[in-house]
Amino acid sequence: MLKNVQKWLEDNPYKKEIPIVRVDYSTHKDAVYKEEITPSKGAIVKLYHGKYYDYEENFQAHLFLHFINRHLYPIVLLKSKEDIDKFTNTTLEWEENTPFPSQPIPDYFKNYQMVTRVVAFVKDKSDLKSELQDLKEAALDSAIRNDLRVAKVTKKSLVDYYKKKMGDLWFDEYSHNSIVLFSNTENTRDTRYYNLDADNIPILEFLCKRSMAPVPKLNAFVQRIHTVLKKPLFIAFVDFNDIHSADQSRDLIKTLRILEDTLKYVVFGRIEDNESHTQRKRDIGITWDGLPTLAYSNSGLGNQCVFPQTHPLTLDNIHDFVKACLTGKFRSNFEFRDTFENTKK
Known part of the structure; x- marks a missing residue:
């Protein structure tokens, strides 16, 4: 894996932005345990506030960049109807518009058993600062899920448009503030939206449980959701x-x-x-x-x-x-x- 990482760094424009340091676990066990790092076959990336996040996939550049984006930019800001249409289309790989974009790989993405997108429509942003912070923390806690990407819409005219267009499919009757979940999996649960003005279950629990069908068939994606849900x-x-x-x-x-x-x-x-x-x-x-x-x-x-x-x-x-x-x-x-x-x- 190390050779693949080194080759990728030599051939891509992120040499300065993504420094990678090799640590030989066999000779630095004490330091690894002190940092509470669990050794695995993957790269360990220090991204946020001194926390280490374990990259557990086989190394592929586009997956690694998605992993980085889910941690550095846990919530995507959608600014137009076109953005929303692309993001909520679970048949398409989301193209990151960040300093670390990745080229989509359709042949790889089409084999995903689970694709989940979550959009928070927020009209009253100033009144929901705590809820938006909870959403950000839930997105970070879920960042090991390579099936999940979270976004928000805060432009009032866009929220009004989708409130009128989608009605009670996406919003509570009395609210313009809603988290809506989109998935490519069959899900027989009653609703896939979360009323930011009234619902009080943890947002992380909503993201996890609404991503799965009731009593889901266990696979790698579902197992990872269970890891997040704890x-x-x-x-x-x-x-x-x-x-x-x-x-x-x-x-x-x-x-x-x-x-x-x-x-x-x-x-x-x-x-x-x-x-x-x-x-x-x-x-x-x-x-x-x-x-x-x-x-x-x-x-x-x-x-x-x-x-x-x-x-x-x-x-x-x-x-x-x-x-x-x-x-x-x-x-x-x-x-x-x-x-x-x-x-x-």
């Missing part, structure tokens, strides 16, 4: 194609979608059996082949729980299972409210 992740292992488990798998996902609204301190994701996940099941502690099942694993705390085969995956049982896992009270002899005998009655 909430316990419970994984449903399902199979929609097997005649013996398809109906139960669909029922489990429906139940988890209901629980998402009540158990707001956790997130749920799913892995489908047509993916190769046998080893991951074994690592978590699922020793049987039957599906569906549900598990929680926190490798950092050495904590993992597997929903037992001996009880049905009902709403009440899953609710109790989640709470018991997070409080450290789950044991093999844990008493569930529902048994298979109860569900037959």
